[in-house]
Amino acid sequence: MAGRKSLLLIEEDQRSRDFVRGALSRLGFEVVVAQSGVEGVGRFAPGLFSLVITDLHLPDMGGLEVLRKIKHLSPDTAVVVLASDSEVSDVVQALRLGASDYLLKPLQDAAVIDHAVCRITNAETLELQNREYREELERRNRELRDHVELLQRDQQAGRLLQQHLLPRTPYQYPGGIEAAYRLNPSLYLSGDFVDYGLFGERFVAFYLVDVSGHGVSSALVTALIKHSIMHLLREKPLFAQLDTLDSDLLDILGMINSELLSTRLDKHASMFVGVIDGRARQLHYAVAGQVPMPALITASGADWLPGKGRPLGLFEQGNWQVMRASLPPSWRLVACSDGVLELLEGDLLQKEARLLQAIDHSRGDLDSLCTELHVDTSGALPDDVTILTLRQG
Known part of the structure; x- marks a missing residue:
């Protein structure tokens, strides 16, 4: 009965x-x-x-x-x-x-x-289902707390751990696509994170995420984000087919948004996530609260990519949009965390104008852009500074 x-x-x-x-x-x-x-x-x-x-x-x-x-x-x-x-x-x-x-x-x-x-x-x-999901999140939170204890004992070890999670830079993919980044934390550990990878022989996927705050707690959220994306990759074949690229990007944003809301760590994040279709020469991308916007450099110069979407971890629905941009045989893509704007003078609009000018002047070359912005010579940074570049041709 x-x-x-x-x-x-x-x-x-x-x-x-x-x-x-x-x-x-x-x-x-x-x-x-x-x-x-x-x-x-x-x-x-x-x-x-x-x-x-x-x-x-x-x-x-x-x-x-x-x-x-x-x-x-x-x-x-x-x-x-x-x-x-x-x-x-x-x-x-x-x-x-x-x-x-x-x-x-x-x-x-x-x-x-x-x-x-x-x-x-x-x-x-x-x-x-929600209770089971919360139990899984609690299990992950326990793992995060263990990481916090480790980092508190030795922040330098934590920095080495985070660097180990980052991809190699620069990295050359088939078809002549190169990905590279510069990540300078304001403290030992960074709330910024980047990653990229090749899927099949056609698609190069990447993301730049900027978690609110600084130090250990923000760095642990970046580790959670990478872990969650890897978990999602094990559950379903992301970036395997052209007709699912857009939904795959939205799945990533939705998953991370749910994670940040459910863990109640009082953290939110901005994110730029995309995939390059090397065969069709097309960029599929989405932004979540990204400031400044990514810039695409072609023979005609540098321009901000269009797009909008709410930050992750603040709203149940982010209203994210997947955008597409055609890529010429030779192009450069530059994405920056908002810490880059702290290196420039003026109000927000002036800073963005000066940044776009620097990106255009450097032609998207990572070392040249970092030199022009004094990324490596600015001493103590008020915020984490990250620049991600992709290029072809």
Whole structure:
């Protein structure tokens, strides 16, 4: 009798009882019937029933009292109350006591019962999935706390660990695409992170992420982001087909956004993620709160790429957009974390104009751009400074 599909129905009126039991049986529930409040409470035990339906008007005990007793024994058990139009105030009280829904008598439409019960059971399934997801996140948080203890003992070891997670620079891919970066943390550890990789023989994927804050906590979030992306890569074949590139980029942003919201580390991040289709000479990309925007350099000069999207870790929905840009035989792509703007004078618009001018003047060459911006000679940096470049031709 026990099980996830067992349901307890507490109802004195036989006609109503038979109607509800018939509707629930069609939904696959095994229905246990009690004709009074005392009998119903006596039959109930935590974990025995996935749902309880009780009339508010019972011969020996008020339905509200039945609800109180069941919720006291098992607060997570969903309870639906049956009431007449004249018992509206009792319905309001039942909802305040924790009832999940109510049905008005006389019951004449089985679809109304189906809708209420299915909504509750679907919500319980979602809650179970969320609980399992939270447990997985808690497991990852425990791993992160272990890393924090290690880094607190030896920050230099932490810096070496983060550098080990970064890709080689520069790195040459088939087809003449080269990726390189410069990452200068403001402290021992950086809240900036970059990565790139070849998928098949056609697609080069990459990202630059800038986590809010500095030091150990932000650096650990970058490690979580890399770990999560690697986990996603193990679960599904990202960047394997042309027609799924855009959805793959959105999956990455959505996954990291969920991670940051769920871990409750009070961290958000900006991100530029993209994939280069070497065969079609096309860039697919998306931005999440990216400032400054990435710049594409062609024979006609340097221009900011268009695009918009909310930062990660602040909103349930980011409204991210996948954009595309055609690539000529020779091109350069430059993406910077917002720490680069701290190296320039003026307000935000002036800083962005000066940065674009420096990018254009350097023609996207990483060493030349770092020299022009004094990235390596600025002494103590107010923020992490990262520049990611990709080029071909």
